Amino acid sequence: MTAKLNDILHIKYPIIQAPMFLVSNTAMVIEAMQSGIAGCIPALNYRSLEELKAAVHELKAAKVEGGAFGFNLIVNKSNLKYKEQLRILCEEGCDFIITSLGSPEETIKKAHEVGIKVFCDVVDLKFAKKVESLGADAAIAVNNQAGGHRGNMSPETLIKELKANINIPVISAGGVGCKADVERMLSYGADGVSVGSPFIASEEAQVTDEYKQACVDYGAEDIVMTERISGTPCTVINTPYVQKIGTKQTWLESVLNKNKRLKKWVKMIRFSIGMNATKNAATKATYKTVWVAGPSIEYTDAILPVKDIVKKLTT
DSSP: OOOHHHHHHTBSSSEEEOOOTTTOOHHHHHHHHHTTSEEEEEGGGOSSHHHHHHHHHHHHHHOOTBOEEEEEEEOSTTOTTHHHHHHHHHHHOOSEEEEESSOOHHHHHHHHHTTOEEEEEESSHHHHHHHHHHTOSEEEEEOTTOSBSOOSSOHHHHHHHHHHHOSSOEEEESSOOSHHHHHHHHHTTOSEEEEOGGGTTBTTOOSOHHHHHHHHHOOGGGEEEESSSSSSOEEEEOOHHHHHHOSSOOHHHHHHTTSHHHHHHHHHHHHHHHHHHHHHHHHSOOSOOOOBOOGGGGGOOSOBOHHHHHHHHHO
């Protein structure tokens, strides 16, 4: 099981443990590295820059041959911490950065100055060409089977279109829950895969047992799109609470979103409310269960150590 990603990050298997808001942590990434894959954590999982710096130090100390670690940066204006988070990562060092939701130009420039690879989330050819022109080291092709904020194209269509039109590696994100899925993405031409949802139900994840068990109990058919978290469609498990509140934005949000001057502020407020709801559901017992996940939880049949989840993807 080899692809370009093996060589780019010097890892045993061409797999990135995807960055997941509130879910990913250093314990998961350390186990991922020891299992021969790369691990990634959203910088926003840390409330302070000191906590982020401490995480980098912990991962650097735990790094082993055949593993790699990185961080995910939200690079648009909604992330007020972005520039300082980038500064910390460049000063302290990591193997790679994954950018999301904005222009990666500044990140690519500053990360490359200190030898850090930059992979950029894309959902179509237009943005893939843009990040290639900016110097990205790879495109993370987010397809319509991804968890969280997903794309609109099928894995096969997106991978093949990007491979035919750009010259940087293409890492497929979405729709991978077992070894056969990894091999399928590689057969389409992907240079590696990014896998998230199967790792939610890991022993090392610091979310509630209820969230983990939901990934065991529910399947692909239970995943729905909601606009009630960030204002941008996001995949969640269709729990009774999600069914109760609905998946569409409120009529007031709909009206305000049509006003160009107010749209940005409405989205920021919705993002804040949605993230708080997601955090509460993930980290403590609550009836307001808004659990983000993708259809690849179909293959999750038990809460397992990260190393055993990696084995399911590789052997």
